[in-house]
Amino acid sequence: MNENIEKRLVAIFLLMLVILAGVAGLALRTIRQSRDKSDWVNLTHDIILGANAAAGLLHAGDASMNAYLLTGDTRDQENYRAAYRAMVTQLDATVGTARSDPYRPDFLSLTNLIGRHINFTRSLVQAREQGGEAAARQFAQTHPDGSSTGDIDRLTSLINEHEESLLRQRDHEAWEQARNTTRVIAAGVAVNFALLLLAGLLIRDDLKSRRIAATAMAKANAQLEAKVKERTAELLLSNQSLKKENMERRWSWQALDHQFRYNELIVNAISEMIFVVSKALNVSRVNPAVTHATQWEAQDLVSQPIDRVLQIPADGPANPISSALNEGRELQEGAAVVLAKSGAAIPVRFNLIPLRDGNKVVGGVLTARPWPGAPAKPA
Amino acid sequence: MLAVLGTMGSTLAIQSSTNPANPDSWNTITNLAMTNPAAGAPTNPGSPSVINLAFVPAAQNYQVLDTVPPACEFYQAVMPYDYMVLADSVLSGQGYPSRLLLVRMPGILSDDVCYVTAPESFICYDTTNQAFGLESSGPAIRQIAITLSTSLGQNWTSASEFSYSNGVTTILATVVEADPASTDPAAAASTPSIQIDF
Numbered sequence A: 001m002n003e004n005i006e007k008r009l010v011a012i013f014l015l016m017l018v019i020l021a022g023v024a025g026l027a028l029r030t031i032r033q034s035r036d037k038s039d040w041v042n043l044t045h046d047i048i049l050g051a052n053a054a055a056g057l058l059h060a061g062d063a064s065m066n067a068y069l070l071t072g073d074t075r076d077q078e079n080y081r082a083a084y085r086a087m088v089t090q091l092d093a094t095v096g097t098a099r100s101d102p103y104r105p106d107f108l109s110l111t112n113l114i115g116r117h118i119n120f121t122r123s124l125v126q127a128r129e130q131g132g133e134a135a136a137r138q139f140a141q142t143h144p145d146g147s148s149t150g151d152i153d154r155l156t157s158l159i160n161e162h163e164e165s166l167l168r169q170r171d172h173e174a175w176e177q178a179r180n181t182t183r184v185i186a187a188g189v190a191v192n193f194a195l196l197l198l199a200g201l202l203i204r205d206d207l208k209s210r211r212i213a214a215t216a217m218a219k220a221n222a223q224l225e226a227k228v229k230e231r232t233a234e235l236l237l238s239n240q241s242l243k244k245e246n247m248e249r250r251w252s253w254q255a256l257d258h259q260f261r262y263n264e265l266i267v268n269a270i271s272e273m274i275f276v277v278s279k280a281l282n283v284s285r286v287n288p289a290v291t292h293a294t295q296w297e298a299q300d301l302v303s304q305p306i307d308r309v310l311q312i313p314a315d316g317p318a319n320p321i322s323s324a325l326n327e328g329r330e331l332q333e334g335a336a337v338v339l340a341k342s343g344a345a346i347p348v349r350f351n352l353i354p355l356r357d358g359n360k361v362v363g364g365v366l367t368a369r370p371w372p373g374a375p376a377k378p379a
Numbered sequence B: 001m002l003a004v005l006g007t008m009g010s011t012l013a014i015q016s017s018t019n020p021a022n023p024d025s026w027n028t029i030t031n032l033a034m035t036n037p038a039a040g041a042p043t044n045p046g047s048p049s050v051i052n053l054a055f056v057p058a059a060q061n062y063q064v065l066d067t068v069p070p071a072c073e074f075y076q077a078v079m080p081y082d083y084m085v086l087a088d089s090v091l092s093g094q095g096y097p098s099r100l101l102l103v104r105m106p107g108i109l110s111d112d113v114c115y116v117t118a119p120e121s122f123i124c125y126d127t128t129n130q131a132f133g134l135e136s137s138g139p140a141i142r143q144i145a146i147t148l149s150t151s152l153g154q155n156w157t158s159a160s161e162f163s164y165s166n167g168v169t170t171i172l173a174t175v176v177e178a179d180p181a182s183t184d185p186a187a188a189a190s191t192p193s194i195q196i197d198f
Helices: A001-071 A074-100 A104-142 A151-267 A290-295 A319-328 B051-054 B082-095 B143-150
Strands: A273-278 A282-288 A331-337 A345-357 A362-369 B002-007 B011-017 B027-033 B055-060 B072-076 B100-107 B108-116 B121-126 B133-137 B159-165 B168-176
Touching: A001 A074, A001 A151, A074 A104, A074 B051, A074 B168, A104 A151, A104 A290, A273 A290, A273 B011, A282 B108, A290 B002, A290 B108, A319 A331, A319 A362, A331 A362, A362 B133, B002 B011, B002 B072, B027 B055, B051 B082, B051 B121, B051 B133, B072 B159, B082 B100, B082 B108, B082 B121, B100 B143, B121 B143, B143 B168
Parallel strands: none
Antiparallel strands: A273 A282, A273 A362, A331 A345, A345 A362, B002 B055, B011 B027, B011 B072, B100 B108, B100 B159, B108 B121, B121 B133, B159 B168
């Protein structure tokens, strides 16, 4: 989910970057073109000014020249020379400046017309210098078209019109370009703004989903914590119960142990010999009276067959103890001989009580007491 | 006796008038070549430069001989060209090859400079400080125009190399800013399209 949003945001910002670069590139190109156009407009104004300045200087020169024709004053002569020379300089500079102008032929025509006019003026001055004012007047009368600058003025006006039409055309192009650039930049800014808005919405959604997830996680944590507390309480109760049970068991075991000790003490205190035998007639336990009477230690007898220490006179093929245990019955006052460690035979009367585990006979308790009336027999 | 102050190498038109309020009343009585350096005139401090070489203060006396002197007469000394033309003339005479250039900028009809080949710099007049300055530039007309217009913080439209001799200005080559630099013409010996010889 987060990775998906990250990819979308990266894509949006890349798109914004591309649009921004495009808009910046377009703006730079427009500025460059605008500067070029500005240079061209300045140049066109220069050309117009140059042409008009040349025409103006020509008229100034003509005025001084006419004054000279009338007065012959050298100051007027200097003035028309200065004006004409400045006019020629201005004209040459303007023609050079208009080298790439679409109406360049107009400037060449202007140069020719002015050249013709200057030639006429030269002839007029020469006539003045050779024949005086009258000669100059006569020369002017015989060449009525020569002194007129109407064609030069008309051509200058035409040049102005042509150059101004170029200015209008370039200005219109600049206006259209500025309008288009404004539209593209506005569109780019709008798209970027929309993309920014979209990115903001995505980020807001992401934050919202994160907040929801965090809330759910907090809720789950709270539930888990409650369960843990519940379980802990249960465990505490259970533990207390177990402790109590354990204590009761310990007390029970202690009671049993005491009982066992009492029983053992009772058994040990009995003066009769007691043999605990298994169903297979092996000795599993004896009391101290046996050791006292026979000198056998308990470990000498335990796991040994009972007939090692207790022998029953054979009345038949079957051992009466084994038969009684198999049948689950008691034997009372049976005659037998206990064999002491020294080999002496001690006549005894014995009783047998079967030991039961449930209904099953697993062994028996055999008690024997010396019976002095019976003759002792060696083993 | 007139004490005339000027610049070495220049030729001043000494004019007189009895009515200075009338601009047309001035008569040129002589053209005075300034050849005497002014003694004790302050010079520009610092290391020698082409500006110091081009503009050396001069002082000259001229005696006016009036057959019928008027009651009151006024005199003026007029240099019929500007200081760049003078610098070109003076520096060329001192072994510093130089060229004259005219740079047109919007709002400025023309601003001429004197380019000196040896230090690859041009002398120009800074109207802000009202002092002559020296700017380093390449030799091409376009380079000089760009350097000058940049130093003035303006655009330029066209520039011409010209020569000046005996009061006649001849355009040798014109470079247009809007044209590609590859089409710039090289200055060549030329004469005005129309001769004013009368």
